[in-house]
Amino acid sequence: MDEASPPDGQLSDKEIIREKMPLLLGLLTGGHHFGSSSGNLKNDSNATDASEKGIRCGVVSQVNGRWETVYWTGTDVSVAQERAAHELASEALENGEITQKGEFSAIGCSAKNLLAGMPPAGSHDSSSARDHDAKVMPGAPHCAMLLSIGGRPAPAAVLQTLTVTLSRFLALNRDRQEDKRRLWQTTCMLHNAAAWQQLDDDAALLQSVAQCACEVLGCDRATIFLWDRARHRLVGRPAIGVEGGVLEVEDDAGIVGEVLREGSPQWWSAGGIDGERVNRRVDQSQNFQTKSLLAVPMFNARDQIIGVFEAINAKSDDHRGGKFDAADVRTLSELAVHAAVAIDTQRTRANLTRTRDRLVSQAADSNRLIGEHDSIRDVRTNATKVAPTDLSVLILGKNGTGKEVLAQHIHYQSERRNGPFVAVNCAALVESLLESELFGHERGAFTDASSTRQGKFELAHGGTLFLDEVGDMSPGGQAKLLRVLEERVVVRVGGSQPIPVDVRVIAATNQPLQELIASKRFREDLFFRLNVVSLTLPPLCKRGRDVLLLAEHFLSHFCEKIGRVVPRLDLSAQQAILSHPWPGNVRELRNTIERLCYLTSGPDVSANDLMLQDTGGTSNEPNPAWMEVLDPNLNEATRLFQIDHIEKVIASQNGNMTEAAATLGVHRSNLYRKMRQLGMPTSETSERVGNPD
Numbered sequence: 001m002d003e004a005s006p007p008d009g010q011l012s013d014k015e016i017i018r019e020k021m022p023l024l025l026g027l028l029t030g031g032h033h034f035g036s037s038s039g040n041l042k043n044d045s046n047a048t049d050a051s052e053k054g055i056r057c058g059v060v061s062q063v064n065g066r067w068e069t070v071y072w073t074g075t076d077v078s079v080a081q082e083r084a085a086h087e088l089a090s091e092a093l094e095n096g097e098i099t100q101k102g103e104f105s106a107i108g109c110s111a112k113n114l115l116a117g118m119p120p121a122g123s124h125d126s127s128s129a130r131d132h133d134a135k136v137m138p139g140a141p142h143c144a145m146l147l148s149i150g151g152r153p154a155p156a157a158v159l160q161t162l163t164v165t166l167s168r169f170l171a172l173n174r175d176r177q178e179d180k181r182r183l184w185q186t187t188c189m190l191h192n193a194a195a196w197q198q199l200d201d202d203a204a205l206l207q208s209v210a211q212c213a214c215e216v217l218g219c220d221r222a223t224i225f226l227w228d229r230a231r232h233r234l235v236g237r238p239a240i241g242v243e244g245g246v247l248e249v250e251d252d253a254g255i256v257g258e259v260l261r262e263g264s265p266q267w268w269s270a271g272g273i274d275g276e277r278v279n280r281r282v283d284q285s286q287n288f289q290t291k292s293l294l295a296v297p298m299f300n301a302r303d304q305i306i307g308v309f310e311a312i313n314a315k316s317d318d319h320r321g322g323k324f325d326a327a328d329v330r331t332l333s334e335l336a337v338h339a340a341v342a343i344d345t346q347r348t349r350a351n352l353t354r355t356r357d358r359l360v361s362q363a364a365d366s367n368r369l370i371g372e373h374d375s376i377r378d379v380r381t382n383a384t385k386v387a388p389t390d391l392s393v394l395i396l397g398k399n400g401t402g403k404e405v406l407a408q409h410i411h412y413q414s415e416r417r418n419g420p421f422v423a424v425n426c427a428a429l430v431e432s433l434l435e436s437e438l439f440g441h442e443r444g445a446f447t448d449a450s451s452t453r454q455g456k457f458e459l460a461h462g463g464t465l466f467l468d469e470v471g472d473m474s475p476g477g478q479a480k481l482l483r484v485l486e487e488r489v490v491v492r493v494g495g496s497q498p499i500p501v502d503v504r505v506i507a508a509t510n511q512p513l514q515e516l517i518a519s520k521r522f523r524e525d526l527f528f529r530l531n532v533v534s535l536t537l538p539p540l541c542k543r544g545r546d547v548l549l550l551a552e553h554f555l556s557h558f559c560e561k562i563g564r565v566v567p568r569l570d571l572s573a574q575q576a577i578l579s580h581p582w583p584g585n586v587r588e589l590r591n592t593i594e595r596l597c598y599l600t601s602g603p604d605v606s607a608n609d610l611m612l613q614d615t616g617g618t619s620n621e622p623n624p625a626w627m628e629v630l631d632p633n634l635n636e637a638t639r640l641f642q643i644d645h646i647e648k649v650i651a652s653q654n655g656n657m658t659e660a661a662a663t664l665g666v667h668r669s670n671l672y673r674k675m676r677q678l679g680m681p682t683s684e685t686s687e688r689v690g691n692p693d
């Protein structure tokens with residue numbers, strides 16, 4: 001069945017009466033079918049058969065107060081005879097029993113089970129609901145059968161048998177129609193409900209829900225009134241024809257107010273004595289006339305009433321004759337369930353989206369790349385350019401210069417900002433672990449793999465993967481990484497299923513990659529893959545007064561964290577900060593400021609409070625010990641400086657490597673690694689360097 005259009009090809013009550021009456025009369029007279037008049041009293045080809053048997057029968061129907069002859073046996077009927085038949089039918093309906101007049105006996109008949117499906121008694125006590133129970137349902141045939149046999153009123157038993165049988169035919173037809181209609185309505189509702197789950201715009205959602213109600217109920221308008229408890233208002237949408245597009249009513253007004261109060265469906269149609277139930281202000285505001293109205297409550301998943309769903313003006317060209325019926329109550333109630341779920345889901349989704357956006361912007365804010373030095377401005381400008389692209393970025397810079405901060409800065413400016421940012425320290429991964437860490441493993445893949453685990457690539461799906469210290473990756477690891485970057489799929493260790501990954505890769509290193517490539521310690525092809533765009537962060541000592549800017553930033557950050565009034569850096573402190581070489585770069589500065597925030601308490605911070613280690617020189621007055629090296633090669637000069645500096649810091653901490661690493665602003669393990677790279681003797685057990693005793 002096409003859910004876009006209501007079912008057609010249904011037989012109306014009139015058609016059923018015309019089809020079945022000849023059959024019934026045929027049974028009565030020994031199997032002969034008496035043909036029916038089609039739509040009027042004339043043109044009955046088999047009428048003479050009935051007349052020959054002395055049977056005259058008519059079925060008349062009253063819709064909206066007007067009588068109409070639906071079926072008649074025999075020859076032409078005069079206007080006077082027809083009027084007499086209608087009068088007798090009225091009397092029979094009024095009497096509620098078999099009534100005789102002239103040659104006819106007559107009795108009322110209707111589709112008996114039409115009242116089935118009405119909401120149970122007690123679910124409402126409105127006057128219109130009582131009307132429905134007391135009277136015949138709106139749109140039901142208000143019929144009577146007239147029968148004469150041999151020129152005399154038919155015996156009561158015969159008339160009753162015929163009427164009961166006809167009523168059952170009508171009821172069966174009505175049930176069949178109803179089943180078909182319900183199937184179509186359900187299909188239509190489910191089809192729409194699936195689409196509602198995808199809609200993010202609440203105006204579009206409410207519009208679509210209302211449109212669906214008009215379609216399945218066959219009515220002019222539908223409005224969803226959502227309850228604003230705090231303001232005691234019902235806010236209706238879509239507000240067709242309302243200026244400003246917002247329809248608001250008091251939450252206790254009109255029939256929607258009744259529904260909210262009672263928590264049960266209410267309905268109304270024009271012509272009754274209860275016209276005041278309708279909130280006419282709504283009609284006035286919409287320049288509209290309500291002729292019939294059905295309203296049902298809407299509940300959320302926690303069974304709390306969230307609003308009222310209202311349908312207005314049932315179409316008058318079907319069996320309902322412009323009034324809503326019991327089937328409509330059931331249909332709108334079902335639709336209200338779907339609508340409430342969609343509205344609730346959409347609200348939850350909107351809340352989650354808002355929360356996510358807030359968290360993302362908080363995260364972005366706490367990872368700002370601070371600095372106004374030209375070099376940093378340039379880096380920021382280039383980062384902003386490259387952020388919206390999916391190009392791989394290679395960030396170069398010494399330890400603690402802010403490579404991860406820059407990577408996050410790029411991530412939060414990119415379209416991937418709502419996705420994950422996953423950082424991996426490649427130096428910390430021995431080759432045996434690297435594959436499982438990056439690509440995940442299946443349960444049982446190796447001895448310790450007690451459960452399946454996603455790798456960092458999978459975890460970063462939809463976001464950014466930051467590969468820190470990529471220059472320290474083993475050759476085997478480099479080959480595997482290159483393959484994934486080229487194919488964009490990972491296979492978990494112990495698995496065979498390729499898993500597509502949508503990840504932007506940002507790599508960083510403090511190593512001179514070109515040199516590593518020359519000495520075959522880093523793959524050139526991987527370098528080209530990672531180095532589509534490269535950004536270099538200068539050491540802190542090359543950023544001029546940015547060091548003060550960063551110091552102030554960390555001061556405020558840590559003071560806020562521990563609830564301390566932010567102290568002022570006095571002149572001596574500022575000078576000390578400016579002249580310190582900051583070999584550990586921003587990380588060292590951060591640690592220095594964090595320490596002083598905890599260890600000092602006054603309103604001012606002096607140079608002494610900073611507890612800076614004397615490294616034998618400043619960035620402005622370079623240390624002669626390492627400047628006096630005879631080798632003019634920059635790398636060698638740098639190496640000697642680093643050896644000299646590390647030795648001094650270790651000595652100043654009495655050989656305590658943990659303290660020395662903290663002072664240098666690096667992890668302890670990184671310090672050992674660095675020392676090994678520089679060719680310095682290390683003894684991880686004695687914690688002493690250059691002083692084996």
Ligand SMILES: Nc1ncnc2c1ncn2[C@@H]1O[C@H](COP(=O)(O)OP(=O)(O)OP(=O)(O)O)[C@@H](O)[C@H]1O
Pocket residue numbers: 368369370371397398399400401402403404405406468510586587590
């Ligand atoms: N420009 C900056 N603005 C604000 N904070 C910064 C900045 N640069 C570095 N930091 C802070 O300094 C610390 C070290 O930064 P980060 O970890 O990004 O450096 P890194 O170069 O990645 O270090 P490593 O090479 O040791 O991994 C972090 O706490 C970070 O918050």
